[in-house]
Structure formats: structure tokens, C-alpha cells
Amino acid sequence: MIILSKLNLTQSRWNDIKNNNSHADDQFIYAVKSTMIFCKPSCSAKLPAKENVTLYNDYHDAITAGYRPCKKCNPTGRFTDKEEWCIQIKNYITRHYQQPITLDELANHCHGSIYHLSRVFKELEGMTIIDYLHLVRTTEAKKLLADQMLDLTTIALTVGYKTPSQFIKKFKQYFHLTPHKFRQQFTKL
CATH class of the missing domain: 1.10.10 (Arc Repressor Mutant, subunit A)
Known part of the structure; x- marks a missing residue:
């Protein structure tokens, strides 16, 4: 027989749930009988009826009791x-x-x-995804711009751009400066 560690629903714990208190996340989790879902106290999902709430020390007990984790607050901490x-x-x-x-x-x-x-x-x-790719490329380019010996064409090709003009356009889009201006400011530091 499995013994689950249920906790009492005190007014303080209920207030933690009502107020989405993230400081209480390590203290307990709550399960909702009507949905069969369990959450962290900080979950921003709709507040359940108090009579439907059961508290557990941790998510293992809630899973053992037949509840599934909330997709919104991810109370197990596992990647989806x-x-x-x-x-x-x-x-x-x-x-x-x-x-x-x-x-x-x-x-x-x-x-x-x-x-x-x-x-x-x-x-x-x-x-x-493409914006992320450009962010990675331009961030890497910032590091290369510190080397005064590398010209912009070399840097553009090194980080994956086909042309210097494409590189300059994307760099300016992400950092609000041309690579040349960035390099000038970097050398002043």
C-alpha cells in the first residue's frame, strides 16, 4: 500500500495559491480534483474551487494519486x-x-x-528560427570586430553571410549600429 503525503490546506497555503506566490513553489504543490491536474502555487492558471484542491509535498505524490502535470506551470521541471x-x-x-x-x-x-x-x-x-540564426551570427560577429586586422568582408563570410551588405544590414537591425560604428566604439573603450 502506498502512503501519500497530503498536506492540510491552511489559509496561508490557500493565499499562496490565490496570489501565485512563487516563494511557496518549493513547499508544496496543489492538485485539482475537477481537472485531475497538479500545479505549483505560482501557476497563473484559473483559480480552482477551494473544495477541489488537495495539497501534496511534491509532484511524485500527485502523480501517484493519478494527477497529471499542468502544461502552463510545468511543476515537474521537465522539458516539454x-x-x-x-x-x-x-x-x-x-x-x-x-x-x-x-x-x-x-x-x-x-x-x-x-x-x-x-x-x-x-x-x-x-x-x-531565421531571426535566431541572424542573432547568433551577428553576436559572433561582434566578437570578431574586436580584431582590427579583420575586414568586414572576412567577418561577414566567417559568420555565414554571403555578402558584406547582408551582414551590415542584419548587424544594424540587431544592434542599431553598423559594424564599422560598433568597431569604432569598441576601440574607444
């Missing part, structure tokens, strides 16, 4: 499939940013459709 996909995409870009990267190539590498990968990435990261 979507998060793992984004990590896979970001890691691929970080390793291959100097090369031409296409969405087809990423979709094949990550085993998904271009459209679904793009949608998931934008939803979780707040930018498109």
Missing part, C-alpha cells in the same frame, strides 16, 4: 517536447551558424515539418 525541440534547433544553429542553413535542413535534422517547427519555435522563443 516543444522545449526539447527548441533546444535541438538552437544547438544545431550554434554549431552550424557559419554554414548556409535552411529550414528544410533543420526540419530534417529535428524530425519535424518546417511549419510546425517554425510555429513552435516562435511560440516559445518569441522570434523566428
Whole structure:
């Protein structure tokens, strides 16, 4: 027989749930009988009816009791499939940013459709995959601009741009300065 460690729903704990108190996240989790979902106290999901709430010391007990984790607050701390996909995409870009990267190539590498990968990435990261690629490239270019011996064409080609004009345009878009102006400010420091 499995003994679960249920906690009393005190007024203080109820207030933690009502107020989405993140400081209480390490103290307990709450499960909702009507939805069979468990959450952290800081979860911003709709407040459940108090009579439907059961408290547990940790998520293991809630899972044993038949509840499933909330997708909004992720009380188990495990990556979701979507998060793992984004990590896979970001890691691929970080390793291959100097090369031409296409969405087809990423979709094949990550085993998904271009459209679904793009949608998931934008939803979780707040930018498109291509925007992320340009951010990585231009961030790497900033490091190379410190070397006064490298010309802009060399830097552009090194970080994966086909032309210096494409590099300059993207650099200015992300850092609000041309690479030349950035280099001038960097050398003044």
C-alpha cells in the first residue's frame, strides 16, 4: 500500500495559491480534483474551487494519486517536447551558424515539418528560427570586430553571410549600429 503525503490546506497555503506566490513553489504543490491536474502555487492558471484542491509535498505524490502535470506551470521541471525541440534547433544553429542553413535542413535534422517547427519555435522563443540564426551570427560577429586586422568582408563570410551588405544590414537591425560604428566604439573603450 502506498502512503501519500497530503498536506492540510491552511489559509496561508490557500493565499499562496490565490496570489501565485512563487516563494511557496518549493513547499508544496496543489492538485485539482475537477481537472485531475497538479500545479505549483505560482501557476497563473484559473483559480480552482477551494473544495477541489488537495495539497501534496511534491509532484511524485500527485502523480501517484493519478494527477497529471499542468502544461502552463510545468511543476515537474521537465522539458516539454516543444522545449526539447527548441533546444535541438538552437544547438544545431550554434554549431552550424557559419554554414548556409535552411529550414528544410533543420526540419530534417529535428524530425519535424518546417511549419510546425517554425510555429513552435516562435511560440516559445518569441522570434523566428531565421531571426535566431541572424542573432547568433551577428553576436559572433561582434566578437570578431574586436580584431582590427579583420575586414568586414572576412567577418561577414566567417559568420555565414554571403555578402558584406547582408551582414551590415542584419548587424544594424540587431544592434542599431553598423559594424564599422560598433568597431569604432569598441576601440574607444
